[in-house]
Amino acid sequence: xxxxxxxxxxxxxxxxxxxxxxxxxxxxxxxxxxxxxxxxxxxxxxxxxxxxxxxxxxxxxxxxxxxxxxxxxxxxxxxxxxxxxxxxxxxxxxxxxxxxxxxxxxxxxxxxxxxxxxxxxxxxxxxxxxxxxxxxxxxxxxxxxxxxxxxxxxxxxxxxxxxxxxxxxxxxxxxxxxxxxxxxxxxxxxxxxxxxxxxxxxxxxxxxxxxxxxxxxxxxxxxxxxxxxxxxxxxxxxxxxxxxxxxxxxxxxxxxxxxxxxxxxxxxxxxxxxxxxxxxxxxxxxxxxxxxxxxxxxxxxxxxxxxxxxxxxxxxxxxx
Amino acid sequence: xxxxxxxxxxxxxxxxxxxxxxxxxxxxxxxxxxxxxxxxxxxxxxxxxxxxxxxxxxxxxxxxxxxxxxxxxxxxxxxxxxxxxxxxxxxxxxxxxxxxxxxxxxxxxxxxxxxxxxxxxxxxxxxxxxxxxxxxxxxxxxxxxxxxxxxxxxxxxxxxxxxxxxxxxxxxxxxxxxxxxxxxxxxxxxxxxxxxxxxxxxxxxxxxxxxxxxxxxxxxxxxxxxxxxxxxxxxxxxxxxxxxxxxxxxxxxxxxxxxxxxxxxxxxxxxxxxxxxxxxxxxxxxxxxxxxxxxxxxxxxxxxxxxxxxxxxxxxxxxxxxxxxxxx
Numbered sequence: 001x002x003x004x005x006x007x008x009x010x011x012x013x014x015x016x017x018x019x020x021x022x023x024x025x026x027x028x029x030x031x032x033x034x035x036x037x038x039x040x041x042x043x044x045x046x047x048x049x050x051x052x053x054x055x056x057x058x059x060x061x062x063x064x065x066x067x068x069x070x071x072x073x074x075x076x077x078x079x080x081x082x083x084x085x086x087x088x089x090x091x092x093x094x095x096x097x098x099x100x101x102x103x104x105x106x107x108x109x110x111x112x113x114x115x116x117x118x119x120x121x122x123x124x125x126x127x128x129x130x131x132x133x134x135x136x137x138x139x140x141x142x143x144x145x146x147x148x149x150x151x152x153x154x155x156x157x158x159x160x161x162x163x164x165x166x167x168x169x170x171x172x173x174x175x176x177x178x179x180x181x182x183x184x185x186x187x188x189x190x191x192x193x194x195x196x197x198x199x200x201x202x203x204x205x206x207x208x209x210x211x212x213x214x215x216x217x218x219x220x221x222x223x224x225x226x227x228x229x230x231x232x233x234x235x236x237x238x239x240x241x242x243x244x245x246x247x248x249x250x251x252x253x254x255x256x257x258x259x260x261x262x263x264x265x266x267x268x269x270x271x272x273x274x275x276x277x278x279x280x281x282x283x284x285x286x287x288x289x290x291x292x293x294x295x296x297x298x299x300x301x302x303x304x305x306x307x308x309x310x311x312x313x314x315x316x317x318x319x320x
Numbered sequence: 321x322x323x324x325x326x327x328x329x330x331x332x333x334x335x336x337x338x339x340x341x342x343x344x345x346x347x348x349x350x351x352x353x354x355x356x357x358x359x360x361x362x363x364x365x366x367x368x369x370x371x372x373x374x375x376x377x378x379x380x381x382x383x384x385x386x387x388x389x390x391x392x393x394x395x396x397x398x399x400x401x402x403x404x405x406x407x408x409x410x411x412x413x414x415x416x417x418x419x420x421x422x423x424x425x426x427x428x429x430x431x432x433x434x435x436x437x438x439x440x441x442x443x444x445x446x447x448x449x450x451x452x453x454x455x456x457x458x459x460x461x462x463x464x465x466x467x468x469x470x471x472x473x474x475x476x477x478x479x480x481x482x483x484x485x486x487x488x489x490x491x492x493x494x495x496x497x498x499x500x501x502x503x504x505x506x507x508x509x510x511x512x513x514x515x516x517x518x519x520x521x522x523x524x525x526x527x528x529x530x531x532x533x534x535x536x537x538x539x540x541x542x543x544x545x546x547x548x549x550x551x552x553x554x555x556x557x558x559x560x561x562x563x564x565x566x567x568x569x570x571x572x573x574x575x576x577x578x579x580x581x582x583x584x585x586x587x588x589x590x591x592x593x594x595x596x597x598x599x600x601x602x603x604x605x606x607x608x609x610x611x612x613x614x615x616x617x618x619x620x621x622x623x624x625x626x627x628x629x630x631x632x633x634x635x636x637x638x639x640x641x642x643x644x645x646x647x648x
Contacts, residue, residue, distance in 0.1 A: 140632055
């Protein structure tokens with residue numbers, strides 16, 4: 001299908017262009033630092049000679065365009081420079097953190113997506129009954145709450161002396177696999193799930209209501225098909241499809257949502273890594289993490305768009 | 321609900337049908353014939369749309385609850401400092417002291433009165449959030465009008481550039497800027513506003529694209545009214561409803577971002593009394609003196625839920641208005 005292919009390629013190219021501009025913005029912003037990197041490393045009372053040496057070592061004396069080229073090449077080859085604070089390669093420094101965050105996001109996604117589909121479609125099915133109105137108010141409230149507020153409310157509910165069920169802070173033991181210390185994951189994952197689900201629940205509810213009012217569902221019912229099969233075969237699949245784009249967008253949100261949630265629980269992931277780096281003005285680490293998060297965000301958005309193009313017949317055939 | 325879906329007259333939607341009682345007022349032709357810029361007619365029309373939306377929204381229970389919650393916070397923020405028993409900076413009890421007659425909600429990490437700090441600490445959260453939202457809406461609406469009503473080439477460039485900003489989760493974008501210039505207040509307000517702009521611009525552009533094909537815009541164009549004037553005097557008043565909803569939505573997020581940044585330690589700096597910062601300062605004592613964390617958390621929660629409930633009422637009322645008039 002050439003028109004479809006054309007749309008997909010165009011969208012992909014736009015995604016790559018966006019990523020390129022994002023990298024440019026990240027680089028330009030971090031280069032605008034008042035007081036340059038050499039001074040940041042050496043401290044306030046560095047001699048001019050030492051400053052010059054370090055600047056040369058870091059390549060800071062070269063034109064900005066060249067520096068950007070070198071940096072971008074490094075990004076492409078997985079060499080993001082050295083942390084100014086830890087004096088270690090950024091990739092090595094962030095390896096564990098990326099893995100920890102990935103586990104967090106993955107678990108949150110694996111729980112929130114099926115849960116939202118279940119609650120959302122039930123809510124649509126039981127429209128205007130107590131389950132629906134409770135869910136509706138609940139999602140409205142949760143959608144309003146900032147992630148850190150949800151996290152802290154959970155901490156107060158489950159991890160203070162009143163109900164000391166779960167640890168409030170994630171002391172991850174680096175020598176033991178995270179799978180063996182799942183209890184520290186419960187609260188951060190629960191926070192992310194509660195923060196991300198409301199939107200998915202609401203879109204599924206709306207989608208389910210629309211499907212249930214459709215002619216093919218009425219037709220199936222009139223045929224005398226058992227309600228259970230009507231729901232499973234006709235209603236649910238058709239209700240989920242339009243929601244797929246929103247689901248992908250919410251997974252994109254998770255990439256940014258981990259930042260504050262990790263800080264609440266002191267979880268050693270890229271979020272706390274970013275916050276530490278911002279406090280220390282550790283430029284290479286900031287660049288790496290921001291680029292990673294933005295890349296994921298753009299990637300999921302792209303995925304959402306592509307899925308939407310593939311799903312919707314109107315766009316698939318190129319007719320607008 | 322469903323009986324409203326069919327337009328009463330069955331005719332194609334006319335531009336006059338924007339407000340529920342539109343069409344009874346001034347008809348389109350005379351208005352254009354006399355003076356397009358005549359202020360009374362325009363303000364009358366503009367006011368009608370969003371005031372009507374507010375009036376309709378108040379009929380919803382959720383709007384009422386939302387407004388009550390918001391007003392509660394507003395009262396705390398505005399009058400709190402006048403009734404605070406202590407100065408927010410004064411050390412009155414020992415650190416993390418339990419509630420007593422001296423400090424009704426106990427002491428914070430340094431022994432300051434939690435109640436007094438709570439009563440003082442909302443100004444920065446609410447004030448900065450409103451400021452950031454206004455900046456974000458101003459920028460976003462201007463860019464959205466530009467994209468929606470300018471030549472397609474400009475539209476493309478503006479929207480692609482905004483896509484770059486959209487590639488950053490809002491908090492990450494603000495943190496990136498903070499890492500450049502340090503935790504300055506003006507910077508945080510500006511960047512939170514800036515991070516709203518592409519999102520607001522998308523909504524504005526979408527609404528503009530719908531409006532700009534209408535007859536009254538075409539009429540104004542054919543009369544030679546400048547495009548900037550049409551954008552701000554003709555299009556803007558007619559998209560005020562979705563923008564009002566957008567304002568509420570962005571305010572909810574602004575509160576979260578501003579308070580969140582203080583919570584992360586990049587917003588308000590000590591010794592300021594600020595709800596976000598209080599959570600940060602007192603988090604270590606959460607199990608000894610829960611009030612020092614719980615009260616600010618609860619107040620932020622009430623504020624965001626209140627704004628969101630009211631906003632939800634607005635958007636429901638908006639759909640209602642559109643249904644009444646058959647506009648889609």
